[in-house]
Amino acid sequence: MATKLPEAPRVGMVSLGCPKNLVDSERILTKLRSDGYAMSPDYAGADVVLVNTCGFLDSAKEESLEAIGEAIAENGRVIVTGCMGKEAETIRARFPNVLAVTGAHQYEEVVGAVHEAAPMPPSPFVNLVPDAGLKLTPRHYSYLKISEGCNHRCAFCIIPALRGDLVSRRPDAILREAEKLVEAGTKELLVISQDTSAYGVDIRKEPRLWKGRDVIPHMTDLARELGRIAPWVRLHYVYPYPHVDQVIPLMAEGLILPYLDIPFQHASPSVLRSMKRPANEAKVLERLKKWREIAPDLTIRSTFVVGFPGETEADFQYLLDWLDEAQLDRVGAFRFEPVEGAAANTLPGAVPEEVKEERYARIMAKTAAISAAKLQARIGRTLEVIIDEVGEEGGATGRSQADAPEIDGEVFLRDAGHLGQGDIVRVEIEDADEHDLYGVPLA
Numbered sequence: 001m002a003t004k005l006p007e008a009p010r011v012g013m014v015s016l017g018c019p020k021n022l023v024d025s026e027r028i029l030t031k032l033r034s035d036g037y038a039m040s041p042d043y044a045g046a047d048v049v050l051v052n053t054c055g056f057l058d059s060a061k062e063e064s065l066e067a068i069g070e071a072i073a074e075n076g077r078v079i080v081t082g083c084m085g086k087e088a089e090t091i092r093a094r095f096p097n098v099l100a101v102t103g104a105h106q107y108e109e110v111v112g113a114v115h116e117a118a119p120m121p122p123s124p125f126v127n128l129v130p131d132a133g134l135k136l137t138p139r140h141y142s143y144l145k146i147s148e149g150c151n152h153r154c155a156f157c158i159i160p161a162l163r164g165d166l167v168s169r170r171p172d173a174i175l176r177e178a179e180k181l182v183e184a185g186t187k188e189l190l191v192i193s194q195d196t197s198a199y200g201v202d203i204r205k206e207p208r209l210w211k212g213r214d215v216i217p218h219m220t221d222l223a224r225e226l227g228r229i230a231p232w233v234r235l236h237y238v239y240p241y242p243h244v245d246q247v248i249p250l251m252a253e254g255l256i257l258p259y260l261d262i263p264f265q266h267a268s269p270s271v272l273r274s275m276k277r278p279a280n281e282a283k284v285l286e287r288l289k290k291w292r293e294i295a296p297d298l299t300i301r302s303t304f305v306v307g308f309p310g311e312t313e314a315d316f317q318y319l320l321d322w323l324d325e326a327q328l329d330r331v332g333a334f335r336f337e338p339v340e341g342a343a344a345n346t347l348p349g350a351v352p353e354e355v356k357e358e359r360y361a362r363i364m365a366k367t368a369a370i371s372a373a374k375l376q377a378r379i380g381r382t383l384e385v386i387i388d389e390v391g392e393e394g395g396a397t398g399r400s401q402a403d404a405p406e407i408d409g410e411v412f413l414r415d416a417g418h419l420g421q422g423d424i425v426r427v428e429i430e431d432a433d434e435h436d437l438y439g440v441p442l443a
Contacts, residue, residue: 006121012046017054023145030133043074047118055084081110140422141188150194155344171215172208188232197239227255236261251295258298267322268315299402301330307356310349331367375432409435
């Protein structure tokens with residue numbers, strides 16, 4: 001007689017916030033799946049729902065609270081984790097029926113809460129998961145988190161309060177995870193942390209053996225080793241410390257993508273000082289020039305805050321002039337928003353909301369014009385493109401080496417119905433607009 005196995009409890013997941021949160025969600029789901037739990041794509045089929053929250057901005061907190069409310073309304077059995085877990089009292093005051101609240105990267109606690117809320121039925125069998133774990137991204141690209149926390153104390157940020165000081169992962173553990181991801185189909189590794197450039201400062205004297213050689217916990221050494229594993233390696237959240245200069249030759253060699261995501265935040269020395277960030281914008285311009293001489297196709301993306309307390313019109317104009325000289329490829333901007341617990345909240349010189357809006361519009365117009373000119377210069381060139389999606393009518397959407405998923409531009413292709421998701425192909429660029437490219441794959 002056949003033995004009927006008991007059905008495993010099903011877990012639903014709502015993951016909000018940044019890619020670092022997404023990696024946390026993947027790790028939690030991987031652990032739960034290895035424990036035998038099944039996954040549910042909707043509220044109705046879930047025995048318990050996890051909401052991984054973001055708590056960086058007030059607007060993000062409100063989005064998290066709305067997501068918790070929706071999960072309770074649709075399912076009723078909800079466990080809250082993530083950055084907003086530090087505000088358990090706020091969450092429980094609004095939603096007293098949540099089953100548990102845990103903080104960011106508290107994997108054991110959230111998994112334990114799931115075990116308590118939806119216990120596994122007794123079974124002698126174990127459900128296996130892929131070596132790469134469960135993923136919330138398409139198969140062909142994966143986020144690779146190399147550290148937690150941050151040692152900076154920027155005036156506008158509360159990440160250290162949410163996630164603590166920097167804690168770097170062992171390099172051999174990172175490389176082993178990268179290898180498993182690539183074996184499972186990953187073509188592009190997106191390296192993330194709060195401060196990628198600071199990787200290893202806490203474990204610098206602890207090299208680890210990998211493939212018969214010692215690997216030092218340092219951004220340059222790690223990037224070199226990752227470049228030997230994956231076709232594309234993209235670096236995010238890179239602070240422009242002096243040793244970043246050592247990474248540029250790896251880009252020129254083709255080991256890692258010629259792409260740096262550097263959160264400059266501003267250019268005015270006075271605003272940078274108020275933000276408690278290095279005020280060396282002139283030296284950065286010199287370094288950008290040298291980097292581009294070494295790796296001519298280098299793409300620099302960055303983010304800037306407008307309307308920071310004390311920002312004058314002269315400060316903002318300084319930023320616009322700096323952008324004219326820096327010619328950054330991809331730029332995002334944010335209007336300053338007070339975050340509970342941030343030191344910036346007590347600074348004098350609050351900028352009126354209408355002035356923030358006006359400055360935001362000006363910086364976006366400026367950077368859109370720079371982006372359009374840079375993309376126009378690519379018309380007629382042949383670029384490598386990774387395919388994200390293939391349409392039903394012969395078209396496809398992909399990204400060049402200058403484009404990270406979901407935050408940068410895309411490449412729209414014609415005559416591409418023969419391609420598959422994750423293919424890396426050579427594309428002739430035929431047209432461009434402010435943010436995207438258009439082309440055709442070469443035979």
